[in-house]
Every structure is written in structure tokens, then in C-alpha cells.
Amino acid sequence: MSYFVVNENCNGCLACVEKCPANALRFQDNGENRTILHNMARCVRCANCWRVCPQQAIEFQHFMENEWDEIISLGLVHCRVCGEPIYTADLQKTLTGKIGSEIEDLCPKHRELDFAARQALFLSRRTA
Amino acid sequence: MIVADLKPLGEIAESISPFQKVSIVACGGCVSVCLTGGTASADALARELSHPRQYKKRPPIFDTTTIQRQCEKDFVAAYLKIPDDADAILSMACGAGVQTLAETFGKVPILPALNTSFLGSLDEPGLWREKCQGCGSCVLAFTGGICPVTRCAKHLLNGPCGGSTNGKCEISQDVDCAWQLIIDRLKVLGRLGDYEKLFPIKDWSSDRGGGPRSMQFSSEET
Numbered sequence: 001m002s003y004f005v006v007n008e009n010c011n012g013c014l015a016c017v018e019k020c021p022a023n024a025l026r027f028q029d030n031g032e033n034r035t036i037l038h039n040m041a042r043c044v045r046c047a048n049c050w051r052v053c054p055q056q057a058i059e060f061q062h063f064m065e066n067e068w069d070e071i072i073s074l075g076l077v078h079c080r081v082c083g084e085p086i087y088t089a090d091l092q093k094t095l096t097g098k099i100g101s102e103i104e105d106l107c108p109k110h111r112e113l114d115f116a117a118r119q120a121l122f123l124s125r126r127t128a
Numbered sequence: 129m130i131v132a133d134l135k136p137l138g139e140i141a142e143s144i145s146p147f148q149k150v151s152i153v154a155c156g157g158c159v160s161v162c163l164t165g166g167t168a169s170a171d172a173l174a175r176e177l178s179h180p181r182q183y184k185k186r187p188p189i190f191d192t193t194t195i196q197r198q199c200e201k202d203f204v205a206a207y208l209k210i211p212d213d214a215d216a217i218l219s220m221a222c223g224a225g226v227q228t229l230a231e232t233f234g235k236v237p238i239l240p241a242l243n244t245s246f247l248g249s250l251d252e253p254g255l256w257r258e259k260c261q262g263c264g265s266c267v268l269a270f271t272g273g274i275c276p277v278t279r280c281a282k283h284l285l286n287g288p289c290g291g292s293t294n295g296k297c298e299i300s301q302d303v304d305c306a307w308q309l310i311i312d313r314l315k316v317l318g319r320l321g322d323y324e325k326l327f328p329i330k331d332w333s334s335d336r337g338g339g340p341r342s343m344q345f346s347s348e349e350t
Binding site for chain 2: 020021022023042044046048051052
């Protein structure tokens with residue numbers, strides 16, 4: 001997906017390429033075609049390209065409103081009582097390794113209820 | 129954003145003349161937007177500084193690199209790589225970036241290529257104007273969104289001085305009187321009554337008078 005979008009007014013004049021302070025635009029003349037390329041990692045979003053374009057061809061709104069790119073998808077662990085997603089299985093594994101004991105699959109609310117129930121049971125046994 | 133000017137070439141050349149290999153490190157943040165940082169400006173500066181006319185002896189050899197934010201120490205330490213044989217670094221960043229490099233590269237001399245000018249905004253293509261002094265105690269809510277601390281030469285908070293003539297400041301006919309702008313704006317907003325309210329004496333301790341300022345988030349916030 002490209003963030004740098006031009007409309008049909010673009011005539012390949014290269015004003016944007018020449019005025020980009022970040023060298024984030026370049027062009028290639030191959031055979032019959034001129035291709036303009038954009039490098040998002042270099043781009044500082046200064047909008048100089050949009051400002052200098054004599055054709056008003058640059059649709060800069062795509063830099064501000066765009067789709068979300070998926071970075072990674074990881075398996076979830078859900079609360080065993082209510083089914084609310086609580087953390088990823090990988091985070092559970094990391095935390096288990098760090099604290100040295102298993103973490104219960106409970107959301108904060110049910111962890112609290114579970115703790116209160118255990119406490120009540122403990123106290124009732126103690127007083128019995 | 130922070131606006132900075134390129135120093136005169138002669139001044140830069142003089143500062144780097146004792147060195148054989150100089151790394152030009154441009155910032156890819158604010159100053160690249162005002163065309164004094166960024167990759168294109170760094171390459172152009174390297175070309176200009178490579179000319180022998182700038183030096184009594186041989187010009188240094190240059191390499192150029194750009195890092196997105198030169199003012200973040202951990203980021204710079206992790207991602208900015210300069211050649212091992214670089215004798216000096218010429219920083220194309222604001223003063224915060226230059227000092228971050230100095231703290232990061234302890235044994236390499238860091239030289240500024242820019243004069244950090246002001247906090248400003250782009251009013252027209254190619255024209256930046258100062259709009260904020262970072263005084264630490266913003267009054268814009270009461271002045272129609274126009275800052276008297278920055279835009280009045282005397283930093284007046286309760287109306288114009290006697291030097292305001294036809295909406296211009298006495299220091300120059302090219303400078304608008306900030307208080308004229310404020311009054312005009314308050315009229316448009318239907319809030320001219322605010323002009324009658326007196327500002328109490330401003331506490332300047334949040335400005336530079338209180339020494340270098342800092343801000344720290346708690347570990348939860350960061």
C-alpha cells in the first residue's frame with residue numbers, strides 16, 4: 001500500500017522529486033516510461049511535494065488517513081470464566097518464565113473474585 | 129516546529145578545517161521541514177564544503193547520513209552509525225540535537241552547522257515566523273490565540289505600548305503589533321471585553337529565568 005498517491009493531473013514534471021528535502025522521492029526512466037518512486041522510511045511528511053506541485057496532483061490526505069497495516073497476529077488467551085481476551089499466549093509464556101510459576105487464565109475482575117473466594121474459604125477453614 | 133538557519137559557510141568551514149574526515153549528520157525532524165536538515169540539505173552542504181576555496185589547506189572528506197530525530201539519546205545511540213575514522217561530526221540539527229550527539233559520542237568533536245532560530249510555523253511556502261517562546265505558562269486562551277509573549281517585542285501582557293502605530297510595531301514597519309492583532313481577533317470573536325481584564329504579574333520562573341527546564345513522566349506513563 002502506498003501513502004504517496006497522485007491523481008490524473010500528474011505529468012511527471014519532477015518538481016516534487018527535486019524539492020523533497022528528505023530525498024524520499026526519485027524517478028526512473030525505463031524505456032518508454034517514467035516511474036516516480038516514494039520511500040516512506042525517508043519521508044518526513046513535510047508536504048513540500050504537495051506544496052510545490054504545479055499540477056495539484058498530490059493527494060496528501062493519504063498520508064493522514066490510511067489503512068492499518070497488519071504487523072503480526074498472535075494467539076490469545078481468554079479468561080476461563082467470562083471468555084474475555086486477556087493477553088497473548090506468547091506473553092503468558094514470557095511472564096511464566098520470568099516469575100517461575102503458571103499464571104491463571106483469569107481477567108482482572110474474575111481474578112479478584114477468585115482471590116476473594118479463596119480467602120473466604122481459607123478463613124472459614126481456619127475458624128472451623 | 130523548531131526553525132534553524134544554516135550558518136555562513138565560511139564559519140562552518142573554519143570550524144571543521146582542523147579535521148580530515150567529517151561526518152555530516154542531518155536531522156530528519158523539524159529542521160528538514162525548514163530545509164536546513166534532511167538528506168538533500170546534507171548532500172548539498174557536503175558539496176559546498178568540499179570546495180577548496182573554503183580552506184587554506186586541503187578540504188576534509190565528507191560522508192553524510194540522516195537520522196530521524198537527533199534529539200533522542202537512546203534512539204541516536206542505537207541507530208546512528210558514523211564511520212570509525214571520522215575525526216568530527218558536523219550536526220545539521222537544532223541545539224538539542226547537537227548536544228545529544230555530544231553526549232552520545234563522547235570522544236568525537238561535535239560541531240553545529242545550524243543556528244537554531246525559533247519555534248515557529250510555516251505562514252506561507254518558504255516563510256516561517258516565530259510564534260512561541262516556550263515560556264511554560266501559556267496565555268493564548270485569553271489573547272485570541274495570538275501570543276503577546278512572543279510576538280510583542282516587549283512581551284507586554286496588558287495592551288500595546290506607545291510605539292504601536294497603524295498596527296505596526298515601532299521596531300520595524302514589517303512587524304505587526306501583537307496587541308493590534310489580539311484586539312482585532314478579540315473583536316472578531318466577540319470577546320473584546322477580555323481586553324479589559326488585567327493580567328496578573330506573570331510568573332517567569334517557568335521561562336528561562338528559572339534555569340534549564342525538564343519534564344519527566346513516571347515510569348508507568350513512559
